[in-house]
Amino acid sequence: MGIESQFRQLLSVSSENEVIEFKTAKNDYTFDKLGKYFSALSNEANLMGLNKAWLVFGVNNSQQVVGTNYRPNRKSQESLKQEIADKTTNRITFRQIHDLKLPEGRVILFEIPAAPQGLPVAFSGHYYGRDGESLGPLGIEEIERIRSQSAVTDWSAAIVSDAQFDDLDPQALRVARENFKSKFLDKAEEVSNWDDSTFLNKAKLTIKGKITRTALILLGREEAEHFLSPAEIKIRWVLRDRDGSERDYALFGMPMLLAVDKLFARIRNLKYRYMREGTLFPEEIDQYEPYSIREAVNNCIAHQDYTLAGRINVIENEESLVFTNLGSFVPGDVYRVVMEDAPEEHYRNRFLANAMFNLKMVDTAGGGIRKLFQYQRQRFFPLPDYDLSENRVKVTLTGKVLDxxxxxxxxxxxxxxxxxxxxxxxxxxxxxxxxxxxxxxxxxxxxxxxxxxxxxxxxxxxxxxxxxxxxxxxGFDKQYYLDLIRKAIAQHGALSRAEIDELLWNKLPDVMTDKQKKNKVGNLLSELRKGGVIRNEGTHKDSRWVLLNQ
Known part of the structure; x- marks a missing residue:
């Protein structure tokens, strides 16, 4: 459905409800109120079993289009996603912001994702909800109803009744046993005497001898993937050259326990050579710490939202590795996870994460992400970059010194x-x-x-x-710029705004954006004009600045 058709459908509802809100927002709208509605609509969508809610600007209470001038700049709309994420506890933000220009006027549709299973969404530390059309605090009962979801809706813990032990890969099962014994050395001798059914139960891959989705993801034969459809249990690896062109690719499927090693073998962990400077740096070092590669891809497997039916992607560029998995970042704030270095209270796939911990794939005891930061720090490489937008987690590891x-x-x-x-x-x-x-x-x-x-x-x-x-x-002191403008006008008799921009542009601080530079030049001209030094003999559009004493 196109976005205009979606909008017309929203207008056709008899009135606003818990997951649809219309606002006039003719020229502006307070950020605080916007954030409260975001929290409320997100939580209500979760409680109603929907995957999203809508906040629409440019429509009055009678559901008539009146138009809005709110954030007309696309870049400003994109920055709003970051601003909202900064205030939500798990950094969830708008899925999309749709700017729709209609004959009746301009409308903005904010597409708000439902709160993740088990995690109510707060704005500025407070949970909000809806009672019909009214905005207010989310009730305690509703908060607990959302939180209790994680205990009963763990997708990875579901039993696949038609799956049998023969649907598990024998090699993966052998590797799983060895990894379990290596993880729990005190049980190594005992594990050798367990039959397969006992081992799988003890390793938390099965439940009372029943095959779970977790068991299939980690140990299932490739031909058993139909049991998990429409979920796609795949990792796609792509090799790109300096120009971004695709040079090679591969697809790895179940069992994921073995797929990680196959993927790792494909990644060219080249040597990075430092310039010799005494003993400050080693002569050469691997671009990436092997642990970092495995941790990043295993995190993708553990935290992928398999209900979205997408693949995990690993993009290998000349000087970086990029890992992406679908679904919001459940802990919310990457830097809080790194600094607190503590186990998380919530997991999207708790059963899967626990099984991967037992098989030495991830560290659910906390500290895995922090180690990624520490390994990059030890190399003096840029720290990992996390992009949590668009309902996915994107991690970039840079394999070189930035400066x-x-x-x-x-x-x-x-x-x-x-x-x-x-x-x-x-x-x-x-x-x-x-x-x-x-x-x-x-x-x-x-x-x-x-x-x-x-x-x-x-x-x-x-x-x-x-x-x-x-x-x-x-940059330079303000007086430098003022003197430069005055001197240039004196030399040439008159200058246009474009010519003054060209004069100052490269002399303004590099950290300024083009918009900030434009505003800075405007402020300088305004100060000289108010001070009786220059005047504009042209128009606002076609300016001609001259000295007043000429």
Whole structure:
């Protein structure tokens, strides 16, 4: 169904309800109220067994299109996804924001995903719900009803009644036994005396001798995949060259216990060579720590939302590995997981995760993601990047030094905490810092600049040979720009706005966006005009700036 047809269908309902809300939002709408509706509609969709809810701007209470001017810029709409994610406890955000221009006026449709099974969605720490058309706190009974879902709807724990022991792969079963004995050394001798049925029960792959979806995912024969349809138990590996063109690919199916090794054998873990600088770096090192590759792909298997019928993807680029799996990131905040280094309270596939832990595939005791960060830190490589948008988890491991001077900073300052390194890593990647991160780095005089355009501080830049970068990021004093505009107009008699932009553009701080640079130039011209130095003899569209004393 096209989005316009979807909109017309929403308009046809007799009135607003728990999962459909119309707002006029003629020119603007408060972010706080928007977030509360997001929480409420997401939770109500879950409780009603739906996969999404809708918030529509540009429609009045009579369900007539009146048009809206809310966030007309597409980039601004995309940033709203990040803003909402920053305030929700599990970083769930809009699935899509649809901007629809109709003859009656412009409308925006916010497509809100239902709260994940077992996890009510909060905004700014509070749970919201709906009572008909009214917005209010989510009731205790409703919160508990959502939370109780995880105990009864673990997809991976379901028994597949038609599946038999013959549907399991003998080699996978042998490997599973060896991994279990290696994991639990005190039981190794005892395990050797167990028959297959006992072993599978003890390893939490079966339930009272019945084959589960977990047993098939990890140990099932490839031809047994029909038992799990429409779920697709596949990992697709793609090799891309520097230009992004596909050079090779492979598809790995059940049993996943063996598929991980097959995938690992395909990945070219090349040697990365550092320039010799005393004993600061080894001469060469693997691009990726083997543990990191296995941990990333096993996490994809453990946390994939198999009800979405998609594949796990592993993209190998020249200098990075990208892992993606479908479904929201259940813990919510990656950096909280890393810093707290504690077991999670909720899992999408708890039965599967426990079985993988017993077979030495994942570490459900906590710490797996933190180790990914630590291994990258030890190499002085960029830290893992997590993209949690579009109802999927995308993890990128970079297999090279991002900036040798920056790597020197980490190498020569062993006292940096992991939290500080995570924040500094964001600065290098020009990613947004939280208020607490910015405050902490400024307190240690590690960064300068104004939100959101932070850069490495002067004293740090001098230590690691980034003096030129520092100046490009910081820019010049305001008086420098004012004098430059005045001098250029005096030399040429008059300048247009486009010519003044061209004059200043490359001299403004590198960390500024084009929009910020445009606003900066406008502010400089406004200050000179108000100060009686220049005037515009042209129009707003075709400006002609001259000196007043000419």
């Amino acid at each position: 040798m001077n920056y790597a020197r900073l980490l190498a020569t300052h062993g006292e940096f905490s992991l939290e500080e390194i995570i924040a500094l890593d964001k600065v290098q990647k020009q990613q947004r810092l939280s208020e607490n991160e910015a405050k902490a780095l400024k307190a240690r005089q590690l960064i300068e600049g104004r939100k959101p355009n932070y850069y490495i501080a002067k004293q740090v830049a001098q230590q690691v040979g980034q003096k030129a970068n520092y100046t490009r990021n910081k």
